[in-house]
Amino acid sequence: MAVVRIPLLAVDGGGTKCLAVLVDRSRQEVGMGRSGSCNYQGIGEEAASRELIAAIAQALEDAKARNGLTTLSQHQTTEQVEWEVECAVFGLAGLDTVHDRQVICGMVENVLQSLNVNVRHLIVENDGFAALLGATGGKPGILVIAGTGSIAFGVNEKHQTARAGGWGHRVGDEGSGYWIGKQAIMAVLKDADGRGEKTILKELLLPYVGLTRVDELFNWTYSSHYSVDKVAELSPLVSQAANANDQVAQTILQVAGEELFLAVRAVMDQLEMKNKQFQMILQGGVLQNDERVRELVIERVNRYASQVVIENAQNAPIYGVIAKGLAYLDSQVDGK
Template sequence: MDKQSFHLLAVDGGGTKTLAVITDSKGSILGEGKEGASNYQVTGKEMAIKALTASIQEALANVNVPNGGMIHFEKIVFALAGIDTLTDEIEVRGIVEKTIKQVGLSTEKLLVENDCLSALLGATQNKAGALLISGTGSIVFAHDGQGNFYRTGGWGYRVGDEGSGYWIGKEAIRSILKMNDGREKETILSKLILQEFGFKKVEDLYNWVYSSAYCVDDVSALTTLVEEAYKMGDGVSKGILDEAAEELTLLLETTIKKAGIAKEEFQLILQGGVIQNNHYIRDIVLDRLKEKAEKVKIIDTDQKPITFIIQRGLNLKWGL
């Protein structure tokens, strides 16, 4: 069977979904495949391999490459969540190698890196810049334009992700429990959240938190109720949003300070539902930032991370 060749395979693998795309040399998408989570810290290694393999096979099927065919790519980029330490890097490279073998891919140019870093470098074309993500989780990456990368946050919902949607939702639940104790003034926030879940009393909320039905995404979704309560004049909700803005500001300022770019021109990419859609938090963070980084250029885009990951692959100078 003749070997089929394509320019680029770009894979964006996260804690909830995986997207694999095949593009030509100009970045036009020829085929794509979607699958569930491929962050091995969430799914385990075997399930991560299955998700990566399935998404790539679907993308190949969309360009009429049958299973078992020989496929060559000029470049392959795996931009994956869960690469946070050297140990992670070793584990993920092993996962990628097994995936490539199972699918039957070949390439001379393979890049495996953290998904946030890949998106940042793709968006800024390797120039100085920072990426602030506040969605379900939160993290900041910065690049000094000279090949050095810096990260702050992103330690996950159990011990980190301050200022994220999950963190806001968790703080809202904590406040409701305090209200129930009498340690916090009773506010509309309690009523809104109990209604959202269909609970009649606070004890029902408490039982849900420690049940198997508890879900990070459901907690993160409470952010919209906190914002709604704030707009109704709820002081407790305002306090939660203020603290979230403070945490995100600290993440961002710490990272650009480490990168040494605060006084330089650099691009800041904003991604995630909280920082893009909650204008109260967004305005506080950006106003504070501009006090210390006057030359920052805000890049607020609805483009998906895969768009930047594709650019990362297309523009990467291999061997440098």
């Protein structure tokens, strides 16, 4: 069995996709793989493991195809190779509690073992903290994410960290794409009952999910077609309705913005950053694509702490994961 040595394996696994990147000593990417969501809270441990395996295996095969690994024969498959990785960093969604850490670390170790990947130093952390590091370059800042889910992370000048929100689609994720989509479904049902205001959301949502009647929407929510990702896909329809002056849709987006601001404010207060200058990074489809939500968050934050510099995320979260691994590798060199 051939042995191939790789300095760094970086994995960014969120609620939408999983990205695995191999990096060499010159900090160049030598392999990349991509798969679907690997958030075990949303799809289960077994399915999350499959997605992790798919992304990492693809990255390993990509490294072989690029001919960057001269010790690997063109006729040897990934299964016939033992991979020696000096440092592996996993930034994974769903790592929110001590129990989550136990589950995810066990899952990661099993995934690596199944791929014949031996890791000398393993780092597993929440994907949000990795994204924060990538967005701020390690400087004080707050990252607010509103994509499929939502959360706010922060780090101050003392390198203390804090978070708010991100408690999952069942009991949290306020202001996220899923939350907005769920509110839209509820609004359609309330309208049909006569318990809520009239809204054009019915005319937008039903065709999108392939339905014709409101009562079918109820059945859809308890069918196999219902998923967190599918509900999050409804978020742009709420924006469309709001742009058509639908008051119900506008209220949903206003509350979404208020909830995201509350998460930012909570992190700011925990880290005593209100009177300090720092970056606030906006990331995720809701904040990047819905002007109403984005502008409301910006307006509320500026009113609360006017010295904050607000920017859209420039670096993808994977760069934060890579930066974490490179920092470890550099520390090992400096320590010799």
